[in-house]
Amino acid sequence: MLQDAARLKITRDGEIVLVEFTHRKILDEANIAEIGDQLVALVENEHRPKVIISFAGVDHLSSAALGTLITVNNKVRNHDGQLRLCNIHPQIFEVFVITKLNKLFRIYPTIKEAKESFEPQSKQSAV
Amino acid sequence: MGRMRLEKTTAARRPVDPSSTSHGLWCRLEIPSDPKRVEEVEETILSQCQRYSFTDRDLFALKLAIDEAFANAVKHGNRCDCDKHVRIKYRVTPRRADVVVEDDGPGFNPASLPDPTSDQHIECTHGRGILLMRAFMNNVVFSPSGNSVTLTKFNDSIRNKTEHSIAFG
Numbered sequence: 001m002l003q004d005a006a007r008l009k010i011t012r013d014g015e016i017v018l019v020e021f022t023h024r025k026i027l028d029e030a031n032i033a034e035i036g037d038q039l040v041a042l043v044e045n046e047h048r049p050k051v052i053i054s055f056a057g058v059d060h061l062s063s064a065a066l067g068t069l070i071t072v073n074n075k076v077r078n079h080d081g082q083l084r085l086c087n088i089h090p091q092i093f094e095v096f097v098i099t100k101l102n103k104l105f106r107i108y109p110t111i112k113e114a115k116e117s118f119e120p121q122s123k124q125s126a127v
Numbered sequence: 128m129g130r131m132r133l134e135k136t137t138a139a140r141r142p143v144d145p146s147s148t149s150h151g152l153w154c155r156l157e158i159p160s161d162p163k164r165v166e167e168v169e170e171t172i173l174s175q176c177q178r179y180s181f182t183d184r185d186l187f188a189l190k191l192a193i194d195e196a197f198a199n200a201v202k203h204g205n206r207c208d209c210d211k212h213v214r215i216k217y218r219v220t221p222r223r224a225d226v227v228v229e230d231d232g233p234g235f236n237p238a239s240l241p242d243p244t245s246d247q248h249i250e251c252t253h254g255r256g257i258l259l260m261r262a263f264m265n266n267v268v269f270s271p272s273g274n275s276v277t278l279t280k281f282n283d284s285i286r287n288k289t290e291h292s293i294a295f296g
Contacts, residue, residue, distance in 0.1 A: 029162050029198065060187070062194050063259055067252035074250070091187045098262040099255050100244040 007035050010042065016115060017042065019053045025060040036068035040075050049081035052114045056087035061095055073105065082106075084114040151220035157212050160205040160230070165197040168215055172226060175219040182283045188263035189224060192278045195256035196228040204230025204274055222285050223265075226278045234273030 009020045019039065026032060043049050053069075055061075069085075076083040086108045088096065096102040108114040156171070158164045169190050176186060197213060205211035208231075216227040241247070243254045261267050266279035 029202075060190060060194075062191070062198065063253070063255040064198065066255055070250055070252050091184065095191070095259065098259060100249060104249055 007031060008038055010038075013115070016050045016052060016118065017046065018111065019051065020056065021054075021058050024057060026058055026062065026065040029064050032062070032064045032068050035065075036071060039068070039072045043072065043075045043079055043081065046079065046081065049076055049079055049083075050118050051076055051081065052084045052086060052111060054087045054111055054114075055085065055089065055092060058092065059089055061092050063099075066095070066099060066101060069105070070101075082118055084108055084117055086111055086114040151218040153216055153218045156215040156217075158215070160201045160207065160209055160211045160213055162198060162201050164213075165194055168197065169193050172215075172217050172219065172224065175217075176224050176282075179219065179221045179282060180284045181224070181280075182287075185224075185280055185283050189226070189278075189280050192260045192264050192267075192280070193226055193228070195260050196226075196276050196278060199256055199276075200228050200230035200232075203235070204232030206232065221282060223279060223281045227275060228278070229270075229275035232274050234270070234275075236273055237269050 007023055009022055011018045073083050085105050108117060173186055200213045211231040214229040218225045237257060243251060243258055264278045265281045268277045
């Protein structure tokens, strides 16, 4: 384990970094800012990061959290990396569909499928 | 930190009658402009909705919409000024929940906001709150000045029962 911060659990499996939330709600702006800072710092320390964010156990999400995910996605892209989201509760997935962010992010049902979706480094383009 | 003030507009308390559609009392809360205070507002309102068996999806929708309206009131209306307040007025009946969120700001024109789902704005990190409120509520109405929004959610458990009765007698 690389880090076990209050709101995020971050583990590494080879070159893949898995981020999981330790709280059910991602609503409050102060918490979201803290989560965003940790994720951005994580990406900035990686070369061509391959990051999976799992939403297992998360049952509420605000639009401010969506904004933070977009910031993290841009950071990952700027570092020639790849970001995948997975384990999104159907009600929260509806939030992604309504905002059309399901087309911006690559979303998979499980961590396994998210891992299998990563492209090899040589073929990798900004995603 | 200021305390939440709770007032009921009607003194008389009546027994809960699930068949009634209009006996809900309007309650008012006035709380300091602090984003962390939204949870107590949500808990207060959602606990009443649970009494009337609003569906899980209704509760999710209400929580999301109240959170977005409150965040807008604190951030955009009151500009994070802790000396200002957010006023909440709510009424829950067996059939519906109505929540009014009002801030101390000058208001805005919701029609002037860009479509956050457009190609031009899809990567903006803000501007999706009103879209989500409108998607998850049955009705969203802004006051003419724009510093107050009324959210309405119907109880889908009642609607489902009615539809079932019509279909199966």
